[in-house]
Amino acid sequence: MLHRFSSAFTRVVSRYSGASCSTSDTPQKKLKELIAYGERSRYVTSMRVPVAERMSPDMFGLTFHVTTPLQDQFGIITPSSLFYVATHRGSYVPEIDPAEHRLMIHGMVDRPLIFTMDELKRLPFVTRVHFVECAGNRAQPRHTTVQETHGLTSCAEWTGVPLSLLLREAGVQSGASWIVAEGAEEVKGASSLPLAKVMDDCLVAYGMNGEPLRPQQGFPLRLIVPGFEGIHQIKYLRRIKVVDRYYMTYDDYGHINADPRAAALALQIGPKSVITFPSGGQRLPCAGFYEISGLAWSGAGAIRSVEISTDGGQQWHDAELRSPAYPMAHTRFGFHWEWDGKACVLMSRCTDELGTVQPMRADVAKYWNEPPEKSRVRGNDNTVQPWKVMSDGSVLNGLS
Amino acid sequence: MAFRRLLPLIVLGMCQIGSAQSPTYGVGRSPTADEIRAWDISISPTGQELPPGRGTAKEGGQLYIQKGCAGCHGRTGSGSQAPTLIRSDGTTKSSMPCLVPCVNDNNVLALHSPFATVMWDYINRGMPIGKEGTLQPDEVYALTAFLLYKNGVIHEDDVMDAHSLPEVAMPNRNGFSLPPEEWKHGTPRLQGYPKPPQ
Numbered sequence: 001m002l003h004r005f006s007s008a009f010t011r012v013v014s015r016y017s018g019a020s021c022s023t024s025d026t027p028q029k030k031l032k033e034l035i036a037y038g039e040r041s042r043y044v045t046s047m048r049v050p051v052a053e054r055m056s057p058d059m060f061g062l063t064f065h066v067t068t069p070l071q072d073q074f075g076i077i078t079p080s081s082l083f084y085v086a087t088h089r090g091s092y093v094p095e096i097d098p099a100e101h102r103l104m105i106h107g108m109v110d111r112p113l114i115f116t117m118d119e120l121k122r123l124p125f126v127t128r129v130h131f132v133e134c135a136g137n138r139a140q141p142r143h144t145t146v147q148e149t150h151g152l153t154s155c156a157e158w159t160g161v162p163l164s165l166l167l168r169e170a171g172v173q174s175g176a177s178w179i180v181a182e183g184a185e186e187v188k189g190a191s192s193l194p195l196a197k198v199m200d201d202c203l204v205a206y207g208m209n210g211e212p213l214r215p216q217q218g219f220p221l222r223l224i225v226p227g228f229e230g231i232h233q234i235k236y237l238r239r240i241k242v243v244d245r246y247y248m249t250y251d252d253y254g255h256i257n258a259d260p261r262a263a264a265l266a267l268q269i270g271p272k273s274v275i276t277f278p279s280g281g282q283r284l285p286c287a288g289f290y291e292i293s294g295l296a297w298s299g300a301g302a303i304r305s306v307e308i309s310t311d312g313g314q315q316w317h318d319a320e321l322r323s324p325a326y327p328m329a330h331t332r333f334g335f336h337w338e339w340d341g342k343a344c345v346l347m348s349r350c351t352d353e354l355g356t357v358q359p360m361r362a363d364v365a366k367y368w369n370e371p372p373e374k375s376r377v378r379g380n381d382n383t384v385q386p387w388k389v390m391s392d393g394s395v396l397n398g399l400s
Numbered sequence: 401m402a403f404r405r406l407l408p409l410i411v412l413g414m415c416q417i418g419s420a421q422s423p424t425y426g427v428g429r430s431p432t433a434d435e436i437r438a439w440d441i442s443i444s445p446t447g448q449e450l451p452p453g454r455g456t457a458k459e460g461g462q463l464y465i466q467k468g469c470a471g472c473h474g475r476t477g478s479g480s481q482a483p484t485l486i487r488s489d490g491t492t493k494s495s496m497p498c499l500v501p502c503v504n505d506n507n508v509l510a511l512h513s514p515f516a517t518v519m520w521d522y523i524n525r526g527m528p529i530g531k532e533g534t535l536q537p538d539e540v541y542a543l544t545a546f547l548l549y550k551n552g553v554i555h556e557d558d559v560m561d562a563h564s565l566p567e568v569a570m571p572n573r574n575g576f577s578l579p580p581e582e583w584k585h586g587t588p589r590l591q592g593y594p595k596p597p598q
Contacts, residue, residue, distance in 0.1 A: 059481055060472075060529060089526065106436050113428040114435065122427055169422035177581050180442050187526040188441065188533075194583040201585070241442050246578045248445050250522040253513040260577035264590045267579045300588060354586060359594045367594040379589065 046072035048082055049147060051136075054090075062090030063216075065136060067151025070276050070295065076129065076323045076330040078154035080209045085216045086134045086152060086230055088189030088251055094236055096184060098212075098220035103166075103204065107179075107242035110171030117220050120206065123161045128203065129329040131155040131297045133269055134230040138381040141399040146279035149385060149397065153272075153297070155330035156217075158224050159207030163240070164199045172242055180247045181223050184238035190249040191232045193225060194267070195242070201226050201328075204237060226328035227299030228267050229380060257378075265379025269299030271358045272382035273306055273333070273350040284393035287341030292319070295330045298352035299380075303331040305351045310337060312345035312386065312398075313360065319348065327353075339389070345398050346387045360384050361399075441533075443521040447566030450520070453537030454561040457554070460546025463539055467528050477550060482529075486550040511551055514576050516560075516568040520544045541565070 033039045050056035051065040058064060066085040068078055078084075098117045106112040131153055139149035167179075172195070179198050182190040193202070203224040206212060213219040218235025225232045231251050246252065255266035273296035278284055296303045302325045307316040323332035333348070349358040361383045365375035377383055386398025420430040431439075443449050464470055464477075469485075477486025510519045524540045526532055535543070545560040554560075554568060 104431055104436070104439055106431065106440065111422070112431050112436060113422055114431040115428040119427040123425055166422075169424060169428070171423075182442070186530075186532045190442065190525075194579075194581050196581075196585075197583045239439055241440065243442075243444065245444065245446075246581065247442055248513060248515060248518055249442070250510060250518055250526070253510065253518050255579050256514070256572075256576045258572075258575055258577065261590055261593070263577035263579050265593070267583065268589045270589060301586060354588055356588050363594040 064090040083154040094185045105170045105240045108173040108176040127159040129326045130226045145281040150274045158205040160203040160205030163202040180241045181234040182239040183236040192247045262378040269380045270382035271298040271352040273348045280397045292335040296350035301353040302327045306333040308335040309347045445515040450562035451537040455542025457545045457549035460542035514572045
């Protein structure tokens with residue numbers, strides 16, 4: 001069978017080798033693209049970029065944080081090749097043979113269990129769309145593009161087994177209140193999660209956007225914790241330990257805080273939105289009609305509404321949701337805008353299904369009784385992003 | 401023909417039907433006690449999983465050189481390419497302990513944790529780079545003792561072991577809050593935060 005396929009393949013290759021079509025690609029490359037695995041147009045050059053604060057790969061060859069080009073994307077799904085990357089301390093991308101990979105569930109359970117990938121794939125699955133965002137996704141005044149200000153969030157369709165199903169099979173014992181989830185990469189990144197969240201909606205995912213997970217996203221297995229900070233979405237998932245307390249792993253201790261209010265903001269991501277067009281670094285060629293486009297998401301549920309201001313936050317107008325508003329997922333919004341050619345400031349703010357409204361920076365500073373310029377947003381920074389449109393059509397970061 | 405009749409039995413055999421599988425779906429198997437021991441590297445703040453062993457700052461100082469720590473973190477534990485391990489002023493009794501993720505020179509990794517078990521756990525699972533998981537328990541105790549001593553948390557001759565390590569008086573030992581265990585579906589992170597819209 002294999003032999004028959006490969007000789008057919010060779011015949012196709014020789015046919016294309018003889019083709020007169022002018023291209024710089026080798027026939028093999030062209031064939032791979034035409035038949036085996038498609039690539040995007042050579043005219044599409046959108047790329048991920050490492051965060052400026054720490055280069056990837058670094059001097060040890062480790063990848064740290066790499067941003068997705070939100071300004072170039074449509075809809076709500078981030079292409080897997082452009083999905084942002086963040087790692088626990090800077091990591092190598094492990095090459096894991098799925099045939100060798102195992103998931104172990106143990107700790108405060110009646111029946112510790114160990115699963116192969118094939119066994120996990122025999123179990124009932126769900127497919128859901130969820131964003132993943134790094135808590136380090138913080139807009140700074142020095143950032144010039146939406147890729148820099150917001151490029152550590154991405155959204156994909158994930159397929160996997162509900163972790164609650166696996167834990168019911170194992171039989172969680174009374175007194176258990178947290179789990180520790182751990183990856184198989186060299187640093188074995190681990191995170192503590194409240195058992196209530198785990199039993200509610202966490203997924204042990206092997207599928208991403210219709211394919212197996214990409215290696216940078218945890219191939220072959222990743223924990224998806226919808227709406228929680230990215231650091232909890234353990235890649236290369238190999239172990240779940242059911243425990244009776246917060247385990248304070250290396251990746252956890254940054255979430256503890258002297259102030260209980262700040263600690264309460266440490267797990268779930270608040271309602272957040274950003275305009276991706278027009279955004280920093282882009283240029284409007286002339287006055288006239290433009291469709292403002294952007295993304296909104298919340299860790300608490302679905303996006304209910306998005307508002308746009310074209311005058312720096314004085315007046316707000318309802319935008320339209322232009323995609324399904326899935327819970328804990330990027331949601332695309334649009335707004336008809338007639339630009340009069342004068343300088344202005346564009347902003348978006350969203351409201352989630354709980355009615356929580358995305359805050360302005362000044363609101364957050366006021367909450368903590370701090371001067372706005374000295375206030376640091378606790379938990380994930382979900383404050384409103386201003387874009388300054390200049391009269392020459394250039395767009396600048398409106399943060400100061 | 402005989403093979404065909406046997407096939408279902410062979411397939412059943414391969415599926416390992418037995419009491420060790422998950423009760424509803426009959427997949428997976430029970431790990432052996434050895435398998436769990438080998439994989440379970442989690443260390444609770446109580447230190448309940450800490451293995452037998454011991455180490456002192458003096459031993460740790462030698463290991464810091466022998467194991468190549470100094471190559472990336474610097475001989476003094478700061479000012480090199482890898483994150484700072486030892487404050488240049490040699491003290492951590494700061495009036496303003498850092499409790500947010502800090503990876504710059506002013507803030508020493510894992511020293512903000514209320515429990516020294518975090519330091520032990522991280523060295524054990526994540527160091528040295530490229531040879532993770534190769535350190536012996538005595539070596540991890542000694543390296544932890546060395547970093548705690550150099551940062552002014554313990555005395556030079558304090559012995560770190562499964563009993564003493566969880567008891568270490570870390571700078572943030574008291575007065576910390578944890579992320580909420582009582583997380584609930586459909587609940588805002590913090591009621592009234594930042595304020596109702598006007």
